[in-house]
Amino acid sequence: MLNKQAEPVPLQGVRVLTCRPEALAARLVQPLQAAGAEVENWPLQAIVPITLSGAERQKLLNLDHYTKIVLVSPSAVQLFVELAEDYWPQWPLGVEWFTVGAGSAEFLARVGLEAQYPEQGDRSEDLLALPALQQLQGEKILLVKGKGGRTQLIEQLTEAGAQVEPLVLYQREPLHWPAAEVARVKDFDYLVFTNGEALKVCPLEAEKSHLPLLVPSERIAQLAFAQGWQRVINTQGAGAAAILQALCEAQTNQET
Template sequence: MAVRSVLVTRPAGQGDALCQGINARGFRAQQLPLLVLEPLTELPAAERSRVLALDEFRHIIFISANAVRFGMPVIENFWPQLPLGLNWYAVGDGTARALAAFGVTAQTPGPEMTSEGLLALPGLRNCGGERVLLVKGEGGRDALARELAARGARVETLACYRRVVPALAPGEFAAALARWDIGLIMISSGEGLANMLALLSPEETSNLQNVRLVLPSARVAEAAAAAGFRHCLVAANASDNAMLRALDAWVADTGDE
């Protein structure tokens, strides 16, 4: 199936660079977010106390650029001068760049922009007895926290935003895909995939089984395949460059353009 139009599903305001890369390759990029991000207007007492005790932590881990976007203003509200002696970590280069804008230099796992990549970093291999703060959104995977706890770390979280399903009427998402003649959808997270499935009826999902999906990991691709999608392209991670490389590799393999 020849693909002309590609759907980018990043949160509003975060997909422009990816769309530019898609358009530069001769496709038509469209945007329809599968995640809506909302700040938490009031911190629960437990999480407020964690921010106040930031200088007592050894490791501060940001699991996304959105965690930086929403979390660093919260931290700076309590700590206009950040405490010294902390080890800062970012799940990927984009998250590290976001932290750099706040004057923070973070360690990253390189190409493997995942929880597993973070866990392989030297500073987190032997963290028994040390306090670790995960800055994140509400919910999400807990594999990172579980493994750090298994290593003996004292793991606590700072949830500073929530992710919600876009407010679309029944059938609206499928209608947009048909209207734009979407042949390939780029999905950046497992939660984005889950939201897409929630926005589609079983019949609509069945009708989309021949649509290609570009997904950020084998884990998310397995979930897509279990939902009935037959053409899952696995990117190295969720970054723009990785998504575009997956598109390039698919074009090279199939000759589609």
């Protein structure tokens, strides 16, 4: 009887520190662990819902006034559904829904909404490449997001002719790393950031010359270089698949 060959674990024994907000950590940590990595998540930020003004709540009441609704993060999707279901026991007809990633689209599907998303990549550029977002003259778009993010997306949708209204549902607030945790960072092989705001509040200095830092875009890579990081890897996306691939490639290059 033939023995079943064990599944390959390309990151066996590789120590990875991720810095996602606690509520979002599992969707990155679990795939890395499945690939053999030893992963810890130390949040640098917390996702904090924003109390909406009357004008912002009116946008939720007027979902049927928009032709397209774009939700740009898992936190935006979750908070939006929690709020909007109070106003819409049945979702409005005639609205096209969009997310940046497959995970967010799956979440919407569980509440009866079919969303379009990029098959490859999870950046603003990948979303903007969707055929349904090419001809936007006269379109009215609701962009559901966190405070301070995706300004490029708003600009490019507007340039394409759309009227874009942002709906900001949350902000990221910095968390403090105790000195004992900071001292342990030297024990890891890679550090992963999935947004630029986390990079801005990172308490590390001594590790900038030697610890490989993975970031999701060229913009954030340039921010990292400007802050003094010397070994920066652009994963070309913030999703688990892009980060896993970049880690595997980096580890292969290091071993050869």
